[in-house]
Amino acid sequence: GAVVSQHPSRVICKSGTSVKIECRSLDFQATTMFWYRQFPKQSLMLMATSNEGSKATYEQGVEKDKFLINHASLTLSTLTVTSAHPEDSSFYICSATPGLAVSSYNEQFFGPGTRLTVL
Amino acid sequence: GDSVTQMEGPVTLSEEAFLTINCTYTATGYPSLFWYVQYPGEGLQLLLKATKADDKGSNKGFEATYRKETTSFHLEKGSVQVSDSAVYFCALGGAMNRDDKIIFGKGTRLHILP
Numbered sequence: 371g372a373v374v375s376q377h378p379s380r381v382i383c384k385s386g387t388s389v390k391i392e393c394r395s396l397d398f399q400a401t402t403m404f405w406y407r408q409f410p411k412q413s414l415m416l417m418a419t420s421n422e423g424s425k426a427t428y429e430q431g432v433e434k435d436k437f438l439i440n441h442a443s444l445t446l447s448t449l450t451v452t453s454a455h456p457e458d459s460s461f462y463i464c465s466a467t468p469g470l471a472v473s474s475y476n477e478q479f480f481g482p483g484t485r486l487t488v489l
Numbered sequence: 490g491d492s493v494t495q496m497e498g499p500v501t502l503s504e505e506a507f508l509t510i511n512c513t514y515t516a517t518g519y520p521s522l523f524w525y526v527q528y529p530g531e532g533l534q535l536l537l538k539a540t541k542a543d544d545k546g547s548n549k550g551f552e553a554t555y556r557k558e559t560t561s562f563h564l565e566k567g568s569v570q571v572s573d574s575a576v577y578f579c580a581l582g583g584a585m586n587r588d589d590k591i592i593f594g595k596g597t598r599l600h601i602l603p
Contacts, residue, residue, distance in 0.1 A: 376532075404590075413578065413595045414533070463532050465591075478582070478591055480525075482532040 373397055374466050376481035383454055384489055391449045391484045393464030399444035400466035404478060405437070408461040420447050454488045461485050491516040495579045495594035502569055503602050510564040510597050512553075512579035520581040522546075522555050522562040523591070527576045536564075536577070571601045 373396040383389050393403060402421050406414040418439050420426040426439035436458075438450040447466075451458050465478040495512040502508060514522065521540045525533040537546030542557035551566045562579060579594040 411596075411598070413593045416590060419590065465533075477521075477535070477538070479535075480533040485530075 372468065372477075372479045374400075374464065374479045374481040376462075376464055376484050378484060379482060380485045380487075382487045382489065385455050386453055388450055388452045389454055389486060391451075391462055391464075391486075393447045393449070393466070393481050395445045395466040395468070395479070398466075398468040400447075400468060401444070402467040403441055403447040404465045404467075405439060405447075405449050406463045406465070408463060408483075414463060417449075451486065454486070456488045459486055459488045491520065491581060491592050493579050493581055493592055493594035495577075495597055497595070498576075498598040499600055500597060501600040501602065504571055505568045506601075508564070508566040508569045508573075508599070510577055510579075510599070512562045512564065512594060514560050514562065514579075514581050516560075516581055522553070523580040523582065524551070524553055524562070524564050525578040525580060525593075527578065527596070529575070533578065569599075569601050571603050574599055574601045 375394045375396055377392045381389055404419050405417045407417050408414050416429050417432045418426045418428045420439050420441040422441045422444050428434045441447040461483050463483045465480045467478050492515045523538045524536040526536045527533050537548040539546040539555035542555050545554045553562050553564045555562055576596045576598045578596045580591050582591040
């Protein structure tokens with residue numbers, strides 16, 4: 371149980387275009403979803419936290435107009451990288467928390483990640 | 490603020506060697522502690538966890554004990570395999586009813602040679 375999927379797994383786009391990444395909790399309702407960014411050989415950097423039906427909370431230094439997050443339902447969150455540039459190329463990982471009804475300590479379950487390459 | 494420090498890699502071992510990856514943390518309150526593993530090209534998988542002091546998490550031959558007195562959560566395995574080659578992240582998360590955020594260490598890359 372507690373499976374999180376991401377789509378697409380890999381995307382290549384031209385500079386200036388927008389890219390949408392989906393994150394779905396397949397077998398549980400996620401009260402909170404998180405978006406991370408991982409640079410090569412580095413740790414995960416939390417970008418934002420989103421709760422269903424409310425605006426995402428962005429970490430310091432993350433441009434909210436650049437990285438649009440929508441948490442439309444308890445099983446789906448999307449990250450849209452707007453007007454992507456080569457420096458946005460990275461590995462984006464989402465995670466989801468089922469809430470205390472399922473996990474006694476708000477464990478996060480991670481998606482497999484999306485590799486974004488901006489040419 | 491809360492933080493996690495883990496030994497820098499890469500760590501290279503021969504198959505069947507003993508593994509220790511050190512991890513220490515700084516936190517207020519009583520966090521949960523985790524080890525996550527990331528295989529090449531994949532997302533993170535929870536390897537093991539401990540939610541209170543003196544708890545021992547274990548999975549796939551890996552173990553880690555939540556030591557409050559030394560604020561440590563070192564990862565150990567008695568006999569590593571080539572398939573254990575991956576990046577290992579130590580992490581801490583809020584206790585119940587606290588902030589959901591997880592704070593990760595920088596990761597330790599492990600290479601196991603056949």
